[in-house]
Amino acid sequence: MARYDEHDQARWVPEPPGDPERSAFERDRARVLHSASLRRLAAKTQVVTPADYSSLHSPRTRLTHSLECAQIGREMGKVLGRDPDLVETACLAHDLGHPPFGHNGEAALDELARPCGGFQGNAQNLRLLTRLEAKVVTEDGRSAGLNLTRASLDAVCKYPWAASTCRLPGVPQAGEGQPYCVYPDDLGVFAWVREGAPERRLSFEAQIMDWADDVAYSVHDLEDALLSGYVTAAELRDPEERLEVCRLARAWYVPDADLNELAEIFARLVAGPLWPGRFDAGLVDLAALKRLTSALIGRFCRSAQDATREAYGDRALAGPRSHDEADGRYSADLVVPRLTRLECALLKGVTGRYVMSREDHHATQARQRELIAELGALIVQGAPETLEPALRADFANAPDDAARLRAVVDQIASLTDASAMAWHRRLASAPPAGRAVPSRVTSWGRRQSW
Structure with a gap:
């Protein structure tokens, strides 16, 4: 350790x-x-x-x-x-x-x-x-x-x-x-x-966190996509459909990858014994899907662990005894083999193609962006009273408009999906007296006073 x-x-x-x-x-x-x-x-x-x-x-x-x-x-x-x-x-x-x-x-x-x-x-x-x-x-x-x-x-x-x-x-x-x-x-x-840290260098712990993040969402978003019905097991066994996933994965995640290479890797993945040939969400299929996600997570983690230990050895990974020596948090880099990174990118590509690229998903996103723009303007109009008590002092004591805006942004960022919509409804239905509800926050830079 x-x-x-x-x-x-x-x-x-x-x-x-x-x-x-x-x-x-x-x-x-x-x-x-x-x-x-x-x-x-x-x-x-x-x-x-x-x-x-x-x-x-x-x-x-x-x-x-x-x-x-x-x-x-x-x-x-x-x-x-x-x-x-x-x-x-x-x-x-x-x-x-x-x-x-x-x-x-x-x-x-x-x-x-x-x-x-x-x-x-x-x-x-x-x-x-x-x-x-x-x-x-x-x-x-x-x-x-x-x-x-x-x-x-x-x-x-x-x-x-x-x-x-x-x-x-x-x-x-x-x-x-x-x-x-x-x-x-x-x-x-x-x-x-960052005192004493090599410039722009991630600590080894941060690299582990980053890969754990990639593994978790690539595998579990695939599971959610299958459970939701947005993608079917049959589609993932169709070479033409897989090729579209490969194109998206290359464009979004691995631009240096060869399309044919990705197609071959994807074909090997779905040919594996745990990959579902069908999926109707019955208990047997649900259990099979869990076996697949567990196997994928284990595969991605073991690949990185084995490659890193091979590159550094257990002694080097254990780090130094004191901060006076080379800092143990920067003594190694997580090694993730190229094949593993490409497999992970392909799973992200499945979600990208069948969930994030849907037309109705784009329409929902447009409404969400508009809501946040409007909510920002509504909070600004009534600030600091429109902020939660913990942020009102930041707004009231801010030295300039930029700092006041940062307090508003902190407020919106703290909201959940549901509370953002609720705040928007509440503030839009009761705007400050004598002021119209703005549709966008396009006039912020021209605002002369608070």
């Missing part, structure tokens, strides 16, 4: 020693498990909304996905010599920053937040964990969020750099359109988290 020193276990705001029978990372895990942000994931979209499924087959939500990711990541971390509580904490927290309506809501909020630097779910993760969640408050009244350890926060940093619009000396930046994990006004804590 890797040794984690005081530097790894330090907290942004020093705290008295905790229960000696619990490790610092066990405390981190508990803080995330008990957080409001994690609970809210139960009502946030993973791929499609629960209403799109029959009542018999509850689809994954962001919460169930995070729990499944955590189980996968914890076991991989243990096998690879990492602290399992640390890896599980990162997996539980990796999606906390996602707004209502999944990645579609993320795109809508990014548009809304352009005047204050944009929106990114990964950057919102760090903001929640270090500022917005209620757990630790400093002597001067500043929130430190959950005040997790440096190693746990770093393990959540999937993209350890700032937005491309950030222009601060010495701060690594994202490329245009590239994800990032910190907003400019959170750079102080980000610099503390």
Whole structure:
């Protein structure tokens, strides 16, 4: 097991020693498990909304996905010599920053937040964990969020750099359109988290979390697609249909892959003994589907574990004894064989083609984006009273319009799918006196006063 020193276990705001029978990372895990942000994931979209499924087959939500990711990541971390509580904490927290309506809501909020630097779910993760969640408050009244350890926060940093619009000396930046994990006004804590880390390098624990995330959603979204009836076993055995999946997978996930190579890999996958020849959702078929998903998860995890141990050996994966040596959290990289990555991408391609590319899904997404734009304008009109009490001070004390807008964005990002729609209905039905309800937030940049 890797040794984690005081530097790894330090907290942004020093705290008295905790229960000696619990490790610092066990405390981190508990803080995330008990957080409001994690609970809210139960009502946030993973791929499609629960209403799109029959009542018999509850689809994954962001919460169930995070729990499944955590189980996968914890076991991989243990096998690879990492602290399992640390890896599980990162997996539980990796999606906390996602707004209502999944990645579609993320795109809508990014548009809304352009005047204050944009929106990114990964950057919102760090903001929640270090500022917005209620757990630790400093002597001067500043929130430190959950005040997790440096190693746990770093393990959540999937993209350890700032937005491309950030222009601060010495701060690594994202490329245009590239994800990032910190907003400019959170750079102080980000610099503390990354103290001593190689620039732009993910910790080994963050890499395990990232692969556990890929494994969980690629396999389980396939399961949900079959359960929903959006795709049939017969379609996945049709070479022409599979070729369309391969084209989408290459375009979205693996642009460097050869189409014929993908087609051959997909054909071998569906020819496997566990792949369903038919699926009518009876108990026998449901059990068979579970055997398939279990086998795929085991296949993807073992492949990465075996390749990584072969590349580094058990001793190297165990890490150093102190922070003075090469940092154990950066002493290795997770090795995922190319074949495994392509198989995973093909499973994502199934969901992409049969769920995310449906015309009715596109129409729903358009309505969701419009709702978020309108909700932003409605909250702005009545702020700070239209914000929850925890965010009103951020708005009222903000030094400029950008900071006020960030408080509004924080509010919308915290909502679930259902509560976003409920807030929209409530605010739209009772607009501020003398003001019309705007249809879009297109006039934000021209707003002269609050």
